[in-house]
Amino acid sequence: MRIDELQLKGFGKWQDAEFHFAPGINLFYAPNEAGKSTLLQGIFAALYGMKRDYVKTTRYLPEYEKYRPWHQGEYETIVTYQLAGKTYRLHRSLLKEREQARLFLDPEWTELTDVYQEDRRKERNFVEKHLGLGRSLFTDVTWIRREPLTAGEHLMPALKAETEEANPMIHKILGELDREVSTIGKKERAENTLLGKASTLVAQKEQELRHAESVSHEVGRLSRQIADWEMERVRQEQQRQRLLQGREHWAKKDEEWQKRWQLSYTAPDEQQWVWWENSAQSQEERSLHQGTRQALRRLQTTMQDELSVNLSNSVQIKQRRELEHIQQDYEQGVRLRRHWEEAHMELARQAAASRLSIGREARQSSGGAVWPWAIAVVLAGLGCISFLFDQAGSGGIALALAFIAAGYGWWMKSKSKAPRKATDDGRSEEWQNIQQEISQLDEKLGMLLRKWQVTDWDAFLERKEELHHQLRSHESERLTSEIAKKEEESTLLQEWGRKVRTCLAREKEAWESERTNWQTELSRSEERLQEIREQIAKANGQMEAHEGVFVAQARSEYEDAVMSLEQLQVRREALKLARDMLQEALEEWNRDVSPAVNQHASMVMDKISAGVYREVRLDPREGFAVRVLEPARKQILEQEQCSTGTQDQLTFAQRLALLQHVSQQTEPLPLFLDDHFVHYDQDRLERALMYLLELGEQHQIFLFTCVEREQLFLAKWLRAHDRHAIHQLA
Template sequence: MRIEEIQLKGFGKWQDEVFRFAPGINVFAAPNEAGKSTLLQGIFAALYGLKRDYVKSARYLPEYEKYLPWHQGEYETIITYELAGKSYRLHRILRKEREQARIFLDPEWTELTDIYMEDRRRERDFVEKHTGLTRSLFTDITWIRREPLTASEHLVPALSSSEESNPEVHLMLAGLERDLSAIGKKERAENTLLGKAGALVAQKEAELAHAESAWGIIRQLTHQIAEWEAERMELEQQRTRVLQRQQRIKTQEEAWNERWQKSYSTPVSASDWQWWERTGASQEERQIHEEAQAALAGLSHLQVSEFTEVTEMDQTLDQGRLLADYEKGISLRKRWEEGNLQLARLAATTITAGSRRQARGDLPSKAARQSAWLWGGSGLLAVLGIAAAAADQTGLCIALFLLMAAVAGVAWRKGRSRGIEQKQSQEIFAQAEELQSLQEELGRLENELRELVLAWDAPDWESFAAKREELLIRQRSFESNQLKAQLSRKDAEAQIVNRWGEQLRALLEQEQRVRLREREHFRAEEQRIEERMQHVREQMARANGEMAAHDTVPVAKARGEYEEAVAGLRQLQRKREALQTARDALQEALAEWNRDISPGINQQASNVLTQITGGAYRDVRMDPHEGFAIRVLEPSRQMVLEQEQCSTGTQDQLYLAQRLSLAHQVSQQTEPLPLFFDDHFVHYDDERLRKALAYIHELSAERQIFLFTCQERELHILEPLLRFSDRHFVHTLE
């Protein structure tokens, strides 16, 4: 097998790097942290991926996280290798959830991916199919390192050849080993069938115990939930009763508010008192209503006569007729006064006419002068009569007017004889007639006025007016007394109503205080019930949650699964015993073959160690039954030494001899495999290093060698050997 090229598109520090390898020795000399180990791990990852062998879970190597691309790119490799005369190009994307791989056949790049079947992990192991070696076997044989083999139990079938032993026996033994390894030796192992069966039994046993415990807990919780549910229903009923009482108190408060508002209003009608009696909340309240009604009924029997004295005239007085007669008298007097004024105006007109005649220069006769004097006297009497009327001297007024009329008549008669004055006499006569008519009207008015005042037993108008005034004053006094009596009654009623309201409100306040205490009590009771109900609901919810948490497999099913798991464990134990018996029988048969295989391996290891140590150690033995443990014969004392009893450098050389002999043996079954050295020669002295590198140079004729070192001495020793050959190449890592 020869690796031609590798592209690390994303692997650790390397990104889009391409390395081409020589068919012989490839030397990588660089200081630490240059990426040598990363390149080596990249080669293994490109060939096999980063998965573990022989496990179903936790199958990725710790190196997966270690070599994640630094540049956040794709975790990707491409490797080209030659095997059995064919060149393959293997492209991998190393995703942790599932690797993706494709393989092509050079030079045409024909894809062969689907030719390779997927394994139980749904992956295709291309190189394993080509070489017959798993990743663990490949690294155990080709990677020369100072560590024990990691897959020694799977190495024996790979070392056997058809000429030395029957390969079918090795295949059967390997199959038995795989089956036994899969079954396992201990019931507590994690990744074996027996361990899983034991874990399943323990799990089912725990599940059965858990189911039984859960059933007991569920039964207890169910009983508690039933008790809490009964308590909750009882609390619901209590709360309903409390709410009903609170509603009743609310209704009472509404009625109380209505009664409180109406206590400030005076009951007027019988229906008002009936409402109070109907809504009375206690006998004491109804008694207050009855006392108030009785007091008001006692006031209704009091009459106005108890508060004032009423005279007979007061009882018989017709106030309407008195007012009508008074108004009539006022009208008669007004008409009488207007007549007197008109009479005075006529008299004045007559006097004025006589004066005008005298002013015209007539020479009256003696009769004329007498007539003039008479007319003047009648005018004077008219003026005096008007003055007497104005002074309410009715008798004097009438006498003066009568006297005036007589004098005017005499004056008229005196002037009848004169023809010159005939026309004037006619006018005077007409005026005299009018005066007489007025006098008659005035007399009639005086008679009516006299009859009116006499009807009220008054001698004259002044007495009638005084009497009227007196009667009106007495009437007003009577009405005032009646009003006082009514006001007194109103005051008494107001006092009764106020006393009734105060007593009623005092009683209502007392009722309200009692109701407030009841309301606070029921409110506290409701709060207590709510808190208790909340506590019960929380307990029920917690219990239901616990029941849900314990609601697993039923006990019968858990017991059946436990018994089935126990039966499966016993079956595996019986199968393991049978496999062990078969394996022991095959191993006994194979021991003969191993005796044939071991000499060849031991001889090869002894030759390698003899050449490296210059003959200091010549005899090496490896035990296939103990993981190919190495023992060496110390020549001076002829003592058999375990590998750990040797010096550090000798131990490294023993590891080299072990790996090279195993690689030689395996290569006989396939073809020469490449060898990888990663700072393996650190503990070699110069002499043994020179001899070891000379032997490796001989091996490079048929094998590809990868030598990684951080020191210059390996390069100095190899330089003369590599100088004149194009099969070797010294790589520089930047």
């Protein structure tokens, strides 16, 4: 089953909301109160409505009032889903006063509503008729949550063994049957049981009847005649019951015929081909299945041979290898060109930095040496002036200080030149290294271009695109051939379906006459039974006329007592037979189904726990309670005895085991998870999500989460495949 589209005209916070779902994993990441749980409940409501199942009268779910539209609008949903190769569109109006459900078949939108009869709740149960699962069973199997199963007692009949025999029943029914048998009583002489009281009453009424018959010989004669008619009535009723059992036979036969008719419109897989051959009603039909299957195999073999020829073509192999080599050289060339550009940019940056450094050093050197020279000039001037005014002592001192200042300026200038020279030497060496690197890159690029006999990089790119174009041409030819084969395969299947339906039409004509004879015989039996009842009623009237009320009342009371006793005896034997059959069926179910379900649950737990827990058991007698074997101490633990994370993993394994087993009987069912992984650590989460990715290839999965972990881990896989999708809730 796959849900393609959901429209919530009015459901909780959603109004005129439309959602399209991918066939694989659908990840909904949004914070709390964004409407994730409302959307999930909207899916269930669209498929099953808002009424409780397993009740005789109409009762609505507690969630009915909770999800009434918050805004002005209709309480209405529309869902489009696929089942058994067909696409259905289901409209629901959920308001109690205007409740309505209509089903259409795409693409023509043919209305199928009247095909489905209403049950006692005035519900048509479209999806339940398709899947065999009511709302409670559907949510138990498809919705992974820690809560126990809500319909565990009804789940076992839905799980069929692979032998396709009778469904197992539950222990609660067996207990009820035992209590019913005890209430009726095992011995007719027990006074405190219903059977004993009925036997006593029969004996009492029989004595009263004998006393009344002794009063009148005529009454006795009539009594014997009534007894004969009663025996014939019993025989006629038994015959009628046998004929009524034929109604189930013909209904089952018609249902099987309808199933085969519908399946004739779908392409069988390998397992279905075996089913078609085994269920064939004639040699002609069996030969048709075998011939079509062999033709399809030959066609598939031809396609595989052509694929092998294409794969072994030496020219294509050479082109692929050449394309791989040129792709590798392209990646290498891109890296070389990027390094070449980076080297040139570094060389330009060094040149700019050198120019800035030289200017800065020149300013620093000139500014640092100016003041000593200025002082020297001033002092020399003062000395000269002192000599002019005949002050030789002061002039000598000034000239001496001038010489000292000049020497200090000369020393500062020499000191500033030395670091600049060292800096220039370092830059020169770095430039040489960069230029050497550029030369090496040019040489490598030249070798790469010469390898492919091209002159420049653009020519190299043209050479690469040419190889791509050649390979695409070959692939296009191969795809054209495959499409032709697919069309031939489709033609074979269409012709097969037409011939199968012809055989089915002839088959139905053959057993329609048998059913007509059965209906005629049933009508005759009912007419004869009615005639006998009228005769008995007439005889009772004669008895009443001859003997009065006393004789008629005695016989009536006797017959009622006998009938009650017989009914109790028949009921007791039927209850015993039902109990024995149910016990045998349950044991057989445990042999056939329980190992498969337990094996799958153990496999899932082994994967998601990294081999820590490998043995898991589900107990159908206790609502499929989960137990696990603790590996270290080899102890059997109940689910409640494990850690919170392990409990969630066991729930995950339990639901997936049931989901897989039910899906094998119908088709892959969807899976729903609403913040299920909140107690998983990162390792457990990643293993569980990887298993969901595997499961998403066959099942549609709805994953709702309010944390970002799932999105961060799954994003790279979900965005890489069209089968999956990430949804944003606005």
